[in-house]
Amino acid sequence: MSAVLVRNISVLVTNSPEHGAGLLGVLADAALVAEDGRVAWVGPDAGAPAADEAVDAAGRCVIPGFVDSHAHLVFAGDRSAEFAARMSGRPYAAGGIRTTVAATRSATDEQLRANLRRLVTEALRQGTTTIECKSGYGLTPADEVRSLRLAREVTDEVTYLGAHVVPPEYAYHEYVDLVRGAMLDACAPYAKWVDVFCERGAFDADATR
Incomplete structure (x- = not known):
């Protein structure tokens, strides 16, 4: 299993099932871990777990892909x-x-x-x-x-x-x-x-x- 850590994300938008004004799943100063091509963890950058590879998002935003x-x-x-x-x-x-x-x-x-x-x-x-x-x-x-x-x-x-x-x-x-x-x-x-x-x-x- 290969894990990739994306950190230094200024704003991470999740696909939270909640709907309505103000309910979008937005995390500031965040990180994300993907394992074998699937998102396995999201959370604060300071608490990011170790991974096989690290990618610096350089303060960019990360959002779910459009469908x-x-x-x-x-x-x-x-x-x-x-x-x-x-x-x-x-x-x-x-x-x-x-x-x-x-x-x-x-x-x-x-x-x-x-x-x-x-x-x-x-x-x-x-x-x-x-x-x-x-x-x-x-x-x-x-x-x-x-x-x-x-x-x-x-x-x-x-x-x-x-x-x-x-x-x-x-x-x-x-x-x-x-x-x-x-x-x-x-x-x-x-x-x-x-x-x-x-x-x-x-x-x-x-x-x-």
Whole structure:
């Protein structure tokens, strides 16, 4: 068992289960011990136990990592046209999703992987330590499998979102049958979760059920 002591922490914010104003678990002049990658002890710096390795936080703050519970990281293209439409008051109606689907289908694995890793690296740099990554920009069995397979390279929290919108080459009910049938079977080995975009212009409540 390997233990790492982080000391000289000016402010340590814990994930205390308490909620409400003034109830955040904040410790000043603190230290932290991690054993095999898990927090094993927090408390005042003066009372810190010995460890195999010591890290000087140099007066910085230490907080729990952010959790991003909704992310689409395997994609190509951009949504600048959709953003401009929204800013001018025009309805969304999932049009931007279809634009991204077309760009994602056209991209190579290497292009998608490079963008995925760029986004994950930036998220980690800004303090995100857990990311849930959805598919949803392939919308064919092969493209959804590809998205999920790439996502699995960076996170275990992978969600199958074949039901994002209905692509133009399918009729509505035909696509619903595909999403819950052959596409689901193909994607199941790569996904931990299943999601549906239940929204006007995408999937109604009956299809979602």
